[in-house]
Structures are given as C-alpha cells and as structure tokens.
Amino acid sequence: MLENTRFLDACWRRPVDRLPVWYMRQAGRYQPEYRKIRERYSLLDIVRHPEVCKEVTMLPVEQLNVDAAILFSDIMVPVGPLGVQFDIKEAVGPVIESPIRSQSDVDRLHLYDPVAELPYVFDTIQMLHRDLKVPLIGFTGGPFTLASYLVEGGPSRNYVRTKQLMWSEPDVWQSLMDKLADMTISYLTAQIDAGARAVQLFDSWVGSLAPEDFETFVLPVIQRVFAALEPHGVPLIYSGVVTGELLPLIAKTGATVVSIDWRVPIESARARLGSNIAIQGNLDPAMLFAPWSAILPRARAIVDAGLAAPGFIFNLGHGVVHNNPPIETAILRQLTDFVHAYSSECIAQSVAKF
Numbered sequence: 001m002l003e004n005t006r007f008l009d010a011c012w013r014r015p016v017d018r019l020p021v022w023y024m025r026q027a028g029r030y031q032p033e034y035r036k037i038r039e040r041y042s043l044l045d046i047v048r049h050p051e052v053c054k055e056v057t058m059l060p061v062e063q064l065n066v067d068a069a070i071l072f073s074d075i076m077v078p079v080g081p082l083g084v085q086f087d088i089k090e091a092v093g094p095v096i097e098s099p100i101r102s103q104s105d106v107d108r109l110h111l112y113d114p115v116a117e118l119p120y121v122f123d124t125i126q127m128l129h130r131d132l133k134v135p136l137i138g139f140t141g142g143p144f145t146l147a148s149y150l151v152e153g154g155p156s157r158n159y160v161r162t163k164q165l166m167w168s169e170p171d172v173w174q175s176l177m178d179k180l181a182d183m184t185i186s187y188l189t190a191q192i193d194a195g196a197r198a199v200q201l202f203d204s205w206v207g208s209l210a211p212e213d214f215e216t217f218v219l220p221v222i223q224r225v226f227a228a229l230e231p232h233g234v235p236l237i238y239s240g241v242v243t244g245e246l247l248p249l250i251a252k253t254g255a256t257v258v259s260i261d262w263r264v265p266i267e268s269a270r271a272r273l274g275s276n277i278a279i280q281g282n283l284d285p286a287m288l289f290a291p292w293s294a295i296l297p298r299a300r301a302i303v304d305a306g307l308a309a310p311g312f313i314f315n316l317g318h319g320v321v322h323n324n325p326p327i328e329t330a331i332l333r334q335l336t337d338f339v340h341a342y343s344s345e346c347i348a349q350s351v352a353k354f
C-alpha cells in the first residue's frame with residue numbers, strides 16, 4: 001500500500017512538505033547483507049528469484065528511509081531475450097559474446113513478449129507493488145547505452161566502434177536504435193502494468209556524444225520511447241552523466257524528470273531544462289567517502305538550490321561507488337535524515353512567510 005507519495009509529487013512538480021530522497025544503486029555491494037546474498041546468488045540469479053529480488057529491493061528502503069524504491073535488476077536483463085548472450089563480470093560490467101556490428105547482426109535480434117520471456121521480473125514488481133509503502137521505480141538502459149555494450153562487446157572508454165557504426169552506417173544504426181526502442185517500450189509498459197509507478201531510462205554513457213550527434217542519432221528515438229509511454233501517466237525519468245551541454249536537447253525528450261550529475265550546478269541545469277521538467281541529483285557519489293563535516297555543506301547547498309523551484313528530488317549524481325573499504329550504510333542514512341529535516345524546516349519557514 002502506497003503511503004508516501006513525496007517522490008511522485010516532486011516528479012510532477014507539486015508542493016511537498018520535505019524533499020524526497022533516493023539513491024542510484026541504493027542496493028549493492030556496499031551493503032553487508034547484499035554481499036552475503038551474493039555469496040549464494042549471482043546478480044542474475046537474484047533477478048530470477050522474485051522473493052530474493054524483492055528482499056534486495058526493499059532492504060535499502062528500510063535501512064536508508066528513502067522515499068522511493070528502485071527495482072533490483074540490471075540494464076542488460078531485457079537484452080537477453082533479444083538473442084544476446086551476455087555475462088555481468090565482477091568489477092568489469094556487462095560483457096557480450098558476439099557483438100552487434102552489421103545489419104545481419106541487428107536482423108537476428110528478435111522482439112519478444114516481456115511477460116512471457118521474463119516472468120520473474122513482473123512477479124517481483126507485483127510483489128513489491130503490494131508490499132511497498134513508497135513508489136517503485138522501474139527501469140531499463142537507454143538505447144545509446146545499451147547499443148554501446150552491444151557494439152563494443154563490453155564497457156568502453158571512447159566508444160569508438162559504437163560511434164564508427166553510427167557515422168559510417170547510419171541505416172544500420174537506425175535499425176538498431178529502432179529495435180532497442182521497441183523492446184524498451186514493451187518492457188517498460190509491462191513494468192508499469194505490473195505496478196511500477198515511475199520509469200527511468202539509464203542512458204549513462206550518452207554524455208560521450210557531441211550535442212549535434214545526440215540530436216541526430218539519439219534524441220528522436222528517446223522522443224519515440226517517451227511518447228509511447230506518456231499515455232500511461234507515470235513520471236518518465238532520463239539520466240546520464242556528463243550531460244551538462246546536452247540538457248537543452250534533453251529538454252526536448254518528453255522526460256518528466258531529468259537526472260543531473262555533480263558537474264552541473266542545479267541553477268544552470270534548471271535554466272537549460274526550462275521550468276516544466278523536474279530535476280534529480282546531484283551529490284558526487286565519491287563524497288560518501290568524505291567526512292560528514294565535508295558532506296554536510298554540500299548537501300545543504302543542494303537542498304537550497306533544489307528548493308528554489310518546484311520539482312526537485314535529492315539523489316546522487318551517479319550510482320553509489322563500491323570501493324574497499326566500502327561506505328557504511330549509516331552515512332547514507334544520516335544523509336537522508338539530514339535532507340528530510342533541513343528541507344522540511346526550509347519549506348515550513350517559507351510557508352510561514354506568507
């Protein structure tokens with residue numbers, strides 16, 4: 001039963017009594033409980049076991065007192081049934097057996113019925129929908145980011161092969177984008193039908209593109225995905241890193257909310273996105289390794305800038321970083337508690353002024 005709607009209210013730029021908070025990668029290896037589960041289950045095993053997946057999704061919600069849950073999964077999960085063999089290698093990321101580099105490779109990718117091929121994902125969402133008191137965010141990878149793994153065969157620094165395909169064979173690129181877009185639309189629609197109350201496209205690596213390339217090769221496909229999802233009436237979130245210069249174009253995607261990283265001041269993101277889009281961000285995740293005395297003024301500044309206009313969600317600028325020794329859960333809990341307390345104080349004061 002949904003009790004706390006602050007996250008959804010902020011997505012729609014409605015008034016809130018305090019800023020909603022959640023953290024990208026709030027479930028993961030920094031948690032001792034997650035590391036324990038990972039001794040018995042691989043990441044993909046967790047996804048395939050709804051009971052375990054539900055537990056992993058709910059754990060940070062309880063521990064960190066955040067205002068939204070994010071489905072535990074990976075951006076690669078919906079790529080498997082397209083006919084792509086992949087593995088998620090520890091400390092590396094997704095690795096693909098046979099990269100997609102030609103029209104015949106693209107032709108071999110087959111669209112599928114998500115509920116038939118990935119039933120466990122939707123079973124997990126239904127269970128979460130029943131038990132969570134905060135909204136559940138569904139997600140998948142953005143088309144450029146998925147294409148970068150499919151074309152490169154794994155993580156990449158410069159995305160040379162991906163961009164080479166984009167520039168030298170724009171028709172092949174377009175048909176790859178079209179297939180990924182169709183897959184994304186059916187997969188996210190099924191997530192919404194099962195109970196996801198918002199959906200996020202993680203287009204993490206799109207910031208590697210020049211604005212004109214984003215505009216030509218990626219923007220139209222995001223517009224098509226969001227236009228198809230818009231009638232479902234849930235917030236549509238677009239996120240990437242190093243996207244500062246792309247924000248005026250990202251404003252045209254049809255996103256309800258845009259995630260920004262710590263390289264972009266909130267005021268300039270707002271100026272570039274316009275007043276109809278909510279913002280999510282943007283503490284540097286590396287700051288979680290700093291002392292609280294260093295984190296506090298930055299968190300306060302984000303709250304101050306965030307509250308200057310309707311529609312702000314406190315988050316990190318990218319996912320929680322795993323390192324040795326890992327951050328402690330307590331630091332994230334302290335951050336949530338601070339943002340809740342400080343933002344509610346600021347909001348109460350500004351209301352009292354009128």
Ligand code: CP3
Nearest residue numbers: 024025026027028043073074075090091092093202204319
């Ligand atoms: O609470 C959550 O947010 C967790 C759910 C989640 C995972 N992956 C689980 C995961 C989410 C939202 C993702 C998205 C994802 N996956 C993105 C977009 C977000 C981003 O960080 O930019 C990307 C690019 C991927 C691809 C991917 N999967 C990478 C780069 C890695 C890290 C490799 C490593 O070991 O450092 C993964 C693996 C992965 N996905 C882990 C988790 C918790 C860590 C490895 C593990 O538990 O085995």
